Amino acid sequence: MSQQSDPKPTPDTSGDGWRVLSYLIGGVLVYGGIGFGLDRWLGTQFLLPVGIVLGAGLTILMLHFRYGRS
Amino acid sequence: MIAGVSTEFNPPGPEDFQLPPIFSGVEWFTKPVLVAALSVIVIIWFFWGASRKAEVVPSKLQFAGELGYNFVRNSIARDAIGSQEHMKYVPFLLGLFFFILLNNVAASIPFIQFPTFSHIGWAYAAAALSWIIYNAVGIKKKGLLGYFKHQTMPAGVPGWLMPLMIPIEFISNILVRPVSLSLRLFANMFAGHILLLVFVLGGEYMLLHSGSIALGGVGILTLLMGLAIAGLELFVQCIQAYIFVVLTAQYIGSAIADEH
Helix, strand or coil, X not given: CCCCCCCCCCCXXXXXXXXXXXXXXXXXXXXXXXXXXXXXXXXXXXXHHHHHHHHHHHXXXXXXXXXXXX | CCCXXXXXXXXCCHHHHCCCCCCCCCCCCCHHHXXXXXXXXXXXXXHHHHHHCCXXXXXXXXXXXXXXXXXXXXXXXXXXXXXXXXXXXXXXXXXXXXXXXXXXXXXXXXXXXCCHHHCHHHHHHHHHHHHHHHHHHHXXXXXXXXXXXXXXXXCCCCHHHHHHHHHHHXXXXXXXXXXXXXXXXXXXXXXXXXXXXXXXXXXXXXXXXXXXXXXXXXXXXXXXXXXXXXXXXXXXXXXXXXXHHHHXXXXXXXXXXXXX
């Protein structure tokens, strides 16, 4: 209770890998899900894989903006 | 032990986790419930005993208690949440860490030997608790709309990409986080326990019931390997308790952070 004042210069990064993983799952889930829904709606076959790849790509782009430029 | 007479080997499976109630008729009182209750008693006894007679020159118990407390406060809470606000969350994180740790390590304690979190409901409940808390403190700090904006707008992304990124950020922060938190803990405990069952039951079967000397030798090796796996599992059990609490602390930290 007494040592509240010592500042921590570097933020903790030990859980970053797990958070990146949850972003990757989230991206694939969202855009893969949209592709799956469009496939069901339009009766096509190719939009689910397109959505999965698009989601993974967008997530990597976001991780670049978020973590890549420190 | 004549070849050909031996009974067939039944590999362990998920049904080995469905234990009968301890008292017949009391359906809810199963082994994981007992282990969890015991762990709570042990934790209360430990920290009560460690802090009851606090002295400048600590007793062994007080020293151990302060070691655990300092570890959670400094290495988990303060690093992840920041020195300004972390003290509020230390009691929760400390309790969560030791609850998960003891219930995981219970899998390696003789005669208990059951990881509570290998039943997925326990893992869901633990993850739901952290989910509710990190969302609640975020909403309390920023208001409902402000928090929602905070958790859906990723920092550092150029404006034209934002519409594409918002659903990813939202799903990742609100949905994937609690699911991955619970599944990671559950799957590690479940897989570790079943791995031990495979090595020990398989080794025992080859050693005693296969009726072949060569397989008996392999059985001895398998049992030795099972011993090594048990050591590895002890490590995994501690790591899983640690990573669960570190991530909970980081989610709290990012929910109340001013910006990413």
